[in-house]
Amino acid sequence: MISKTTIDKVYDAAQVEEVIGDFVQLKKSGSNYKGLSPFTDERTPSFMVSPVKQIWKDFSSGKGGNVVAFLMEHELFTYPEAIRYLAKKYNIEVEETEQSxxxxxxxxxxxxxxxxxxxxxxxxxxxxxxxxxxxxxxxxxxxxxxxxxxxxxxxxxxxxxxxxxxxxxxxxxxxxxxxxxxxxxxxxxxxxxxxxxxxxxxxxxxxxxxxxxxxxxxxxxxxxxxxxxxxxxxxxxxxxxxxxHKSKVLYGIYFAKQAIAKEDNCYLVEGYTDVIQMHQRGVENVVSSSGTALTPEQIRLINRLTKNITVLFDGDAAGLRASLRGIDLILEQGMNVKVCTFPEGEDPDSFAKNNSYGDVVLYLEEHSMDFIQFKTSLLAKEAANDPIKRAETIRDIVHSVAKIPDRIKQEVYIQECARMLQVSEAVLYDTLAQITRKGISDAAKKLKQLQQAFEVVKNEEPVEKVDVQYELEKKIIQMLLLYGNQKQEFEDLVLKENEEGDLVLQPEIVEAKVYEKIYLALQEDEIELSNEDFKAVYYKLIEELNENDDFNLNEFMTRLDQDFVNELSSLLMEEEKYTLHDWERRDIYPKEKEQGIAQLVDETILTLRCNLIKNRIAQLQKNTKESNGDHSETLEEIMNYLQLNKLLNAKLSRVLS
Missing domain, CATH: 3.90.980.10 (DNA primase, catalytic core, N-terminal domain)
Known part of the structure; x- marks a missing residue:
């Protein structure tokens, strides 16, 4: 067992952005970081990391949590393994008994x-x-x-x-x-x-x-x-x-990941010794597919750290031909590809061994060419003066361009290809359109075959309704986690009779902490949360906020069940989700949640009260239908609830039918 002292030291030292940054290329986005999901195949970022809250959320897969949860999800660590990994990273001595x-x-x-x-x-x-x-x-x-x-x-x-x-x-x-x-x-x-x-x-x-x-x-x-x-x-x-799993592993990725992210480029070689020799020479951003054909999973592994790959080859013709297939795979993943070949008789291992660091770096810089230049020069040599082979070469290159998901990059490459091969852009665009149409047609045929293969069964079950109570309770937990210790001015509603004898809600301004306002409001109405998970964390939060003015969200999360932490991370990162859309770029400036905390709390509590009143009215109406006798008292109670519901909804500016 790992001692609690060690676990506390690990959580104090570990920075979620640093740890995740070893596995995913993160870019600053306001006070947060964003990157590509390491759990799904995507090309636009939906992965958010919050250094302030010390949590992460992957909106494409729904996963989230603290730094330990990431390691457990991404590396399939057990909880103790994740703690040990972090302890090693931050040079913390682990106090534990040896495994028998x-x-x-x-x-x-x-x-x-x-x-x-x-x-x-x-x-x-x-x-x-x-x-x-x-x-x-x-x-x-x-x-x-x-x-x-x-x-x-x-x-x-x-x-x-x-x-x-x-x-x-x-x-x-x-x-x-x-x-x-x-x-x-x-x-x-x-x-x-x-x-x-x-x-x-x-x-x-x-x-x-x-x-x-x-x-x-x-x-x-x-x-x-x-x-x-x-x-x-x-x-x-x-x-x-x-x-x-060979197809999902790259040799040397552990030793290269930081250099890849720092240099924003990854050198891809063929063998173990290529990686080691290059690394020893000082070029550390290098990995190998370990002699297997390059796979989409391996490319996505690199894609988490950089968008740029430079493929290194010796002068072997068979190897170069095989490399073309790998290049197309890289292009399909939306990455930028360069190719560098070594002099005849040399490979990355021997070249790094026989040259200085400066010479190796200079050679890589001067001889790395864009894939279109590499493929064009390689295939053009083979075609020579044979018109048929030349036509096949042009089509082959356009096929590669068609793999690129970015339309702007496609256009740039078509223009470059037209210049190098001395073919009109119009012809190349026509060829690209033909290939694209064929690809769409083939995809449509496959989809139709799949639809025919499976019998479509109409789901006659009614659409599941939104559980209003659950959503409101979730919102209460979210506000306690994010703003529990913040002081706000709240507008309390007091039920009083006016001069005409009618009941009205009169506002009174009071200053209180968010957790005090929520706790007193729920106590006043004798409201208990119905969801058992929310109820348990609610009382833990109230106790923690009441006893500790310096409430530490990260420390609090470490004491919860890790499965539940995943759900809580969704609440904590809800607002960050919308920053992924980059609204400011469209001249839309959404209001920050912090600007209206008191209003949010008041509206949530009022809505919760309205929902409970609605449920109570429904229950009373059901009782009158199911029983005989005098219902005058029940009907009077229903009328009082309806009047109160009308007042609360008026405060919420809702129109009642």
């Missing part, structure tokens, strides 16, 4: 797989530095590649002994279960004829490259064999598992 073997066994499946992966990384690293084979074989290999000891340690590189069960036996001796060694792919298990099981180390005799998530957790491994064995793959990756 029994506690390891009780951990859930995903947590157990993370534990096994972290243990394996440490084991392979220890073998590299402390065992004779590790030093002689593994460490020597990395030194030959030009990696310094500092770099080897930073990337957690290691070595797996050239023995069939060295790792597996050690892991089992340390209390790790074979089930999770197999599920992470570290151990291969074969059933024997006699019913027993035979185990093998998957990465036997390989140097090890741990693959980290964006937060630094070990998800899997890449292993390179060091002997010439035609039967064995040169590189071997961990298999797909619950924690490792």
């Amino acid at each position: 073997t029994e506690e390891k066994e009780q951990a859930n499946e995903r947590e157990s797989m993370y534990l096994v992966s972290a243990f394996a990384q440490q084991y392979f690293e220890d073998i590299l530095w402390r065992s004779e084979p590790g030093k002689a074989i593994g460490h020597s290999y990395f030194k030959e590649r030009g990696f310094t000891d500092e770099t080897i340690k930073k990337f957690g590189l290691g070595y797996s002994l050239d023995e069939w069960e060295a790792f597996t036996k050690h892991a089992l001796q340390q209390g790790y279960q074979l089930e999770f060694l197999e599920k992470t792919g570290l151990t291969i298990v074969k059933d024997q004829a006699d019913g027993g099981k035979k185990t093998f180390d998957r990465f036997k005799g390989r140097v090890m490259f741990p693959i980290h998530s964006m937060s630094g957790r070990v998800l899997g491994f890449g292993g390179r064999i060091l002997v010439n064995d035609k039967k064995a793959a040169k590189y071997l990756n961990s298999p797909e598992s619950d924690i490792y």
Whole structure:
């Protein structure tokens, strides 16, 4: 268990904008920050972070909460894992008891797989530095590649002994279960004829490259064999598992994320050693797709940090041809793409190794070309003087332009393409229109097929009505959270008889804190919140606000159930949602909520009273229908309620039918 002292220190130190900024590119928006949702595929920002409230809200997915909730949602951390991550980030010593073997066994499946992966990384690293084979074989290999000891340690590189069960036996001796060694792919298990099981180390005799998530957790491994064995793959990756999905992971993203955001550009290379060598040379904003074809999920991972990708290639023609498919995928995500090729016989690894930092940076700046220039020059060489191939080349390039969602960028690229290929813009626009129309037509056909595949069942159930009581109670909690300790001048309504003997509501101005006004108003009318979650948090809030003049919203949120924090974040960030629309750009200046807090409180309480009166009248009317006898007293009560309801609605400037 982590001590409460540690948890309090973590919450005091952690800044929500700093933590989330490691995963999402945030831009200042007034007093808040906004960015693209890390939970959905979107091109316009709907993700808001409030440094003042220390919470975040993703309006596209509905998720939200404090800094811990983000890590639990985004990185699938447990609560203790999130606290440990933040403690490490802010250099806070964690006070906790060491996990016993029994506690390891009780951990859930995903947590157990993370534990096994972290243990394996440490084991392979220890073998590299402390065992004779590790030093002689593994460490020597990395030194030959030009990696310094500092770099080897930073990337957690290691070595797996050239023995069939060295790792597996050690892991089992340390209390790790074979089930999770197999599920992470570290151990291969074969059933024997006699019913027993035979185990093998998957990465036997390989140097090890741990693959980290964006937060630094070990998800899997890449292993390179060091002997010439035609039967064995040169590189071997961990298999797909619950924690490792190749298509959603980029090698080096953990070490590159801050540099990517700072430089506002990401260099994309092919292999592990390319990433490490470039990083060691000082170019840290570099990641790799780990030998797999680039996927939309990997591109979106980069998109959270920057809109700019520069793809780095060696001079291999087959590799260049394959790169074109990746470029189209990047364009589809609305990103800006540049391409840089190295001299023949060079790749990012060798070039970074053999050149200084200044030379590498200068080369990248001078030789990075826009995708349209790269694709045009590459395909134009292939077409040469063949008119048919030339026509195919032009169509191929326009196909790429059609992938771009931004119409302005499309036009700029069409103009550039016309200039480079010496073709009229009109012809290119016609071709683009044909491709676009075909794309729309194909999409319409697919939609029609889907509609035909499923029987459309008419929903005959009535449309669900808005729960007025719930919405009003939600508004009360929102006002307490945001403005509970603020002093305001309220207009109290006192029921009095005028000279004619009629009941009228007379206003009286009183100064009070928002929480005092709400509490006294609900007490006066003997109103209790009907929603159990709201009721529980209401009394906690009143108690906290009454006892503590320096009410700390973030600290209060840490003591609530994390699932409920998600719902509360919607209330707290409701106003920020509308800043996403950038109304000022349209010369519309919405009134800030803080400018009318007293009015908001008064209107909410009055509306709540009206709703309760309406429900009471309905109940009394129902009673008169269901019972026989004298209803004169009930009818008089109904008339009094109707008169009071009329007065309250007059105050709210509502017209009653």
